Amino acid sequence: MYCEQDVVYRYDGSWQGFLCCIHESVYHKTIPFAILPWDEPCMTLFPEQPIETEPEKARRVSASFSRKMGFGARELVMQAFLCDEANKELALLRFLLLGYQVGPRVMAMLGHADVAPVRRMEQQVTHEAHQFTGFLRFVDYGSFLGACITPKSYVLPLLRAHFCQRYPEENFVIYDRTHRAALIYQDHAAGYAQLAEPPAFPQVSEEEAGFQALWKQFYKTIAIQARKNPRVRSTHCPKRYWVDMLELQGER
Structure with missing residues (x-):
């Protein structure tokens, strides 16, 4: 069972850095108030916890996506991560925690509150990329x-x-x-x-x-x-x- 904490994870903004935030959350079974890059202003007085980017941790977390949630999960999360929407990291974290819990079924739970935002972000990114192939x-x-x-x-x-x-x-x-x-x-x-x-x-x-x-x-x-x-x-x-x-x- 995961408990929510009044803490803000700070990371370097990279994909590997984000994966290390996922590792921190899963390892300690906590959900932070927010996950923000270092250069993004924080609108809360909650304490901040720096998350170091460690390639080996990132590799293990990345490998777990397909193993736990099946084909397409890693690509879905990676593409949604490219979106510039506010609080995207926390939305992705909630999706992944659900996926770790229910397994491959998460990919078909399109109406779930923790799945729909990630699907929407992924579609937004892929649609825009497709537009640029022509424009x-x-x-x-x-x-x-x-x-x-x-x-x-x-x-x-x-x-x-x-x-x-x-x-x-x-x-x-x-x-x-x-x-x-x-x-x-x-x-x-x-x-x-x-x-x-x-x-x-x-x-x-x-x-x-x-x-x-x-x-x-x-x-x-x-x-x-x-x-x-x-x-x-x-x-x-x-x-x-x-x-x-x-x-x-x-x-x-």
Whole structure:
């Protein structure tokens, strides 16, 4: 039986760090008031407990997901963890504690109060990542391709496989403005980087500027003015994506 405690777990914000918070909770059979990264302000006077990131503990906790809850549990939790929703860590903890208790049945308990929020977060992340596979726009800088996105969730890990498989012979950088992070693919190897400042992309060439102008003209030419429907367009391509789409920049 787990008891709730008036304490706030503090961790480094990483996936492995979060797994160590799960280990702490399960080992001591306690549920903290909140689980927060170090850089997130705390709105309570409850005492804080620092949780160190230990790779071996994280490995054991990660391995337990599939063993206790069956196929798909680890992927579900990992993808939900990419969401930027407040209190996501505590929601994930409650889901996992339930899963440890009931086993694989937890994956089908869609209406349960501790399952529904995690499913919703996972769907939010995967939907947004899917949208970016179509809405992301690369710019050719000569020696590499560059793109900027402004997502709500940290979707770079979900975009990695898609774009590395789509452009295996290209070098490219996808910069996430929201999280100040970049996915870098160079010489058939991919990695991530946290950036203090946005990357300084070089000036586009005259050839690239010409292709951009042609793309804008193509977009305008194929439009049927008589069937223009701003509401439908915003439904299929929400306005928050427009800032990073060449053909829609500047539109309202």
